[in-house]
Amino acid sequence: SQTIHQWPATLVQPVGSPLSLECTVEGTSNPNLYWYRQAAGRGLQLLFYSVGIGQISSEVPQNLSASRPQDRQFILSSKKLLLSDSGFYLCASGSGETQYFGPGTRLLVL
Amino acid sequence: EDQVTQSPEALRLQEGESSSLNCSYTVSGLRGLFWYRQDPGKGPEFLFTLYSAGEEKEKERLKATLTKKESFLHITAPKPEDSATYLCAVPEMNSGYSTLTFGKGTMLLVSP
Numbered sequence: 262s263q264t265i266h267q268w269p270a271t272l273v274q275p276v277g278s279p280l281s282l283e284c285t286v287e288g289t290s291n292p293n294l295y296w297y298r299q300a301a302g303r304g305l306q307l308l309f310y311s312v313g314i315g316q317i318s319s320e321v322p323q324n325l326s327a328s329r330p331q332d333r334q335f336i337l338s339s340k341k342l343l344l345s346d347s348g349f350y351l352c353a354s355g356s357g358e359t360q361y362f363g364p365g366t367r368l369l370v371l
Numbered sequence: 372e373d374q375v376t377q378s379p380e381a382l383r384l385q386e387g388e389s390s391s392l393n394c395s396y397t398v399s400g401l402r403g404l405f406w407y408r409q410d411p412g413k414g415p416e417f418l419f420t421l422y423s424a425g426e427e428k429e430k431e432r433l434k435a436t437l438t439k440k441e442s443f444l445h446i447t448a449p450k451p452e453d454s455a456t457y458l459c460a461v462p463e464m465n466s467g468y469s470t471l472t473f474g475k476g477t478m479l480l481v482s483p
Contacts, residue, residue: 265414303475304458304475304476305458305473307470307472312468320465349412351414351415358403359420360405360417361417364414367412
């Protein structure tokens, strides 16, 4: 079975600062990778997905970007954080349509 | 666009009090319906996939069923450790690739 690692677990950042969240996957190869944001009362919002190295699709235009430098590594970034970027960020991995989630990163932008 | 609606938003049960959670969907050509459990501050944990109307799957006190318009997650004689948010999701095609569209979830609280 696959294991998804995310770090950091929690992060407090000032408005305007950069962001880098990392996700790595063990136990599978060539997975589809996903970044979600979960805000209270709004459910899981898909931000980015990737079907291979260097292949990124964005679901919503926003202040964030994603990169996949290696097969099992997925990075979420921002050059300048906004207050509205606060939330719980989840990385998921899947082959086929079933997705498995990491433990998440809680981001608070002040 | 596919839509997934879960009800109720929150449900409080006494230990041993059975109930059901609902997930209704609008989708053209269902390719599966997924149930997840999410504990506070953690990532969702995969529970079940259902593919066709009439299909049922069970895991401990949970049983998921599927019709052509909705899915139910039945909880029989729940225990406090079943307290969590339960999410359902359906696949959606995006530019030839499949992604999951999630409902907002039902928050279940089981009191001892």
